[in-house]
Amino acid sequence: MDATERPVADLPAQRDGQEVIHLDRVEKVFEVRRRAGLLRREKREVRAVDGLSFSVGRGEVVGFVGPNGAGKSTTIKMLTGILTPSAGTLRVAGVEPARDRARLARRIGVVFGQRTTLWWDLPLLDSYQLIHRMYRVPDARYRENLDRCVELLGLGDLLDVPVRQLSLGQRMRGDIAAALLHDPEVLYLDEPTIGLDVVSKANVRHFLADLNAERGTTVLLTTHDLTDIEQLCRRVMVIDHGRLMYDGEVAGLHRIAEVxxxxxxxxxxxxxxxxxxxxxxxxxxxxxxxxxxxxxxxxxxxxxxxxxxxxxxxxxxxxxxxxxxxxxxxxxxxxx
Amino acid sequence: MAHGPGRAALYAAVAAKGFRRYATYRAATLAGIFTNTVFGVILAQTYLALWAERPGLGGYDQAQALTFVWIGQSLHMAVAAMGGGSEEELMERIRSGDIAVDLYRPVDLQLWWLAQDAGRACFQLFARGALPLAFGALVFDLALPASPGTWIAFLTAVALGLLVSFGIRYLVALSAFWLLDGAGVGQLAWLVGMFFSGMMLPLNVFPGLLGEVARVLPWSSILQLPADVLLGVHTGTGLLGVYAFQLAWAAALLAAGRALQSLATRRVVVQGG
Structure with missing residues (x-):
């Protein structure tokens, strides 16, 4: 499916048939205990996500932005099944994430920019071999995906290098490849360009745009960097205090605030x-x-x-x- | 969680990577071998003085007591008696929130870390076990068995002891989900483990109730029982009894680990953005 050819105006229709991510009034409430005296502790509820509803169609690249503490990461964690929502329903690729975490894991790819899925002490290739087994990727498919990532992300010289010796940009490219070896339908990217230099940022953006165009991978992109959004997404969701403040075309955001x-x-x-x-x-x-x-x-x-x-x-x-x-x-x- | 041959191959690969990770740090390993050897010499001299004063203490003669010292030193790192096991990494991952990465993988968290720890323990058993023991055997008069059967029985008991040791350390690591900083619990666990495994003194030295209690606690599976198997204390049905005891503790601890794990992943917040 070629997502880039589809006009933005078709979005609602496309959501009916083949939505990949669906949230309906999802809430996540944390209980925070605070000292309120020598021994007394006060319980306080923090609503990290407060009645969030949206859906994402197959092949969309959607920007998911908001300030620190807006509820982005909490939402992503619920979408991977790591956190259970306090209320509401949530489905990804037809699976309820928290209930069926392991099954969902085979169908999604996750890149947390500030964490790594790679094994620190081992050469990059070792991590890929483990992922190959972990996700039971057929040998031919694994080889094809690895070759493609190595070529497009420029990892050729890095495969034998222990991860701890990679620069931040190299490590990030390594992590993106790691998230794609098992052909995920949905890719969550949490700050994939954080801390990268201008050239590395551009490389990562190019790669993601190509991935979406060629494979139709659905991408949910969390970022602080609005240039990521401008260059990759046509739809953007702005979240603050756990609520959706804006959901629509990136162009529409310009009418509200010139970026x-x-x-x-x-x-x-x-x-x-x-x-x-x-x-x-x-x-x-x-x-x-x-x-x-x-x-x-x-x-x-x-x-x-x-x-x-x-x-x-x-x-x-x-x-x-x-x-x-x-x-x-x-x-x-x-x-x- | 799906099992089967594919999964077994995965966890075997994880164990192999665990082995390789530790094999990467050669200088640290050499320094560790040196430390274990020096510590073994100091402890051996202490035991010599003790057994000269009280011959036959705990039913061991001098050579058996010295053998116990060197077995202790050679298992020290493998069972992570004073830390250095995979649980430290797991605890740090829980504290920093990196555990999120482990949780979204299609693997079982406990089996994953067990495999990783098994790889680590294998490396430590060879690197930091075999060499100090060889040194001890050269310099001191040890009561090492000649029969390969006894060695095989001993290594089996060591493997089961490692399972028990992991079971305890996994529970300690998971406490970090609630405490966030599990260092205190970790230190307490090492102290208790050092004493009750026999790392300081063989458990059969302790008289009365203390000795009785120490011998039925899980830690006795880690050093005391394997050492006694090597020294030929347990043979025949006695040996099967040792294995049954170790297996029972391993099963109980791993089951407790599973229960705690599902509780932890269900209700606890994953740290960090």
Whole structure:
């Protein structure tokens, strides 16, 4: 199935027939005990997820964003079956995750950016061999998937390297490959580009886009980096305080809050604000200038233009953060 | 959880990886062998003084007492008497929340860690067991058996002892689900284990009720019983009795581990974002 060819407007119809993830009024309540005196302890309920309902159709790539503590990770954990919901129903690939964790595990792939599924002390290939057995991937299929991942993620030279010696970006690519060797129908990615440099981020995004286009893998992507969303997803869900604040096209998010990247350039001398078609200069401070441009747009042409016309000394790129968007959303609501 | 030949191959592979992981750190292993040997010499001198004062203490002659010391040193790392077992890693994974990664795999958590610990123990038994014992046998006058049958009986008892040891350590590790920092429980478990396994003094040295109690607790399966099998104390039906005792404790502890595991994974929060 080729997801990229499908117009966004078809989404609701597609959800009827082949939905892969379905949540209906899901809640997760944690009980937190707090000291309230010398011996007395106070019990307090924390609603990490509060009546969350959504569905994701087969082959969709959906961004799942929200600030820290919004309930994203709790939701992902319920979707993998690690946590049991306090209320509501939840189904992934026709399976109730918490009840049938082991069966679901064969059909999903998970990448937690801040954790690793790889064996720290052993060469990368050893981890893949274990996964091969763990998921009972047929030999030919395993070989095919491994070759593909090795080629597209550039793992060729790394297979014999112990995982502890890999850089963060290499480790992340290794982890993404590990999550895909058993042909999962659904892939959960929790901050897959966190801490990566610009080139590694771009590589990971390219790989995921290709994976979705060629294999039709459904992807649920949690991230802080809105550029990930801009470049990979057409649908985005924004969650805060355990509730869905926005669910729709990425383009729709722009109407609420213009998602922009910021280029910070250091010029050789103090100059008048840089005037460009593709970016607007938002701030000037001595020889340093800040230029904002839409996050969906590549930075390279803008950089080239500045380098050609101005005495450029140094530059850095600030990615838009979901916190910015959420605060704009709240601002928009209270104003309207 | 599905079983069958495919699963057996998986857990065998996990055990093999467990073995390889520890084999990676050669310098640490060499340092460990040195430590075990030095500690064995110190303990052997202490036992020599004790048995010179009280010959036949606990029914052992001097050579048997020294053999007990070196068996203790050679099993020390394999049974993780003072830590160094897979339970430490498991505890750390629970504390940091990395346990989430283990839980979304299509494997059984307990079998997974048992396989990993078995691989680790095999490595430690060869690397940090065989060499100190060989050194002890060269330098001291030990009562090692000549019959290969006794050695096989001994290794069987060691394997069952490892199962019991894992059963205890797995329970200790799972406590981290509730306590988060399981270090205190871990240390308490080592102390109790050191004493009741016979790592400090053979259990048959203790008179009266203390000795009676110590001999029926699970820890006696870890060192006292295997050592006595090697020393030829248990043969024939007595040997079968030893195995039955070890098996019963292993089954009880592993069953308790399973119960605690399902309780832990059902109600406890996985840490971290």
């Amino acid at each position: 922009e990247r910021t280029l910070v350039v250091d010029l050789a001398t103090e100059m008048a604000p840089i005037a460009l078609e593709s970016a607007r200069t938002v701030k000037v401070e001595g020889p340093r200038q800040w230029l904002a441009f839409p996050a969906g747009q590549p930075a390279a042409p803008i950089v080239a233009e500045i380098a050609a016309g101005w005495p450029l000394v140094d530059l850095s790129l600030r990615e838009p953060d979901i916190e910015d968007v959420i605060s704009l959303m709240y601002a928009g609501r209270s104003a309207g």
